[in-house]
Amino acid sequence: MVKRILMLVGDFVEDYEAMVPYQILTLVGHQVDVVCPGKKSGDTVKTAVHDFEGDQTYTEKLGHNFEITADFDQVEPQNYAGLVIPGGRAPEYLRLNPKVLELVRSFAQDKKPIAAICHGAQVLSAARVIEGVEISCYPAVAPEIELAGAKYIPNNPSYSNAHVDRNFITAPAWPAHPQWMRFFLQALGSTIIP
DSSP states (O other), X not given: OOOEEEEEOOTXXXXXXXXXXXXXXXXXXXXXXXXXXXOOTTOEEEEEEEEOSSSSSOEXXXXXXXXXXXXXXXXXXXXXXEEEEOOBSHHHHHTXXXXXXXXXXXXXXXXXXXXXXXXXXXXXXXXXXXXXXXXXXXXXXXXXXXXXXXXXXXXXXXXXOOEEETTEEEESSGGGHHHHHHHHHHHHTOOOOO
16 A cells, blocks of 8 residues: 655755665655755755764765655645654754654654654654654764653664664664664555565
8 A cells, every 4th residue: 555655854864864765665655755844846955975984973975966756835744654754964954943843743643653763863852752762873863862851772783773662763874774664664554575
């Protein structure tokens, strides 16, 4: 069954964390509406590629232009089965937008699946929807998660683990895509061939 999924992005969203979930979700037949405050369908956002190259934190390089597929101002949360919040730089400023926080609160209140990865958890924290919830995220975001009353779930050495608590499906970074997207698809009730 085709489901509509909302994806929140902004300039310098992490490239893999936006493009790969978009591709996976559309591959299984879901409609993914990619939105960004201040942008309309057909506009683009620039992405950033984050990589782990042995430094104390990730490195960042310019990625691709990623197309917006729906108008942010037209979004009605009741029309969607789930929400995806990729990481990168975008969550830093998306969490400052009151309508973004209102959307996230609506999905949380309705207990719809919310998939957040890496810095995407900053939006969950700012929306104040994760008190008492176990959340995985990039380690640098852990203090924000804990200040919001959530429990930080550490990553494994390869950053490939995802975590589910209630309707929140979270992961530390793009190496977790296989598990993160599998858990999200299961939460959506999508058919997955083993």
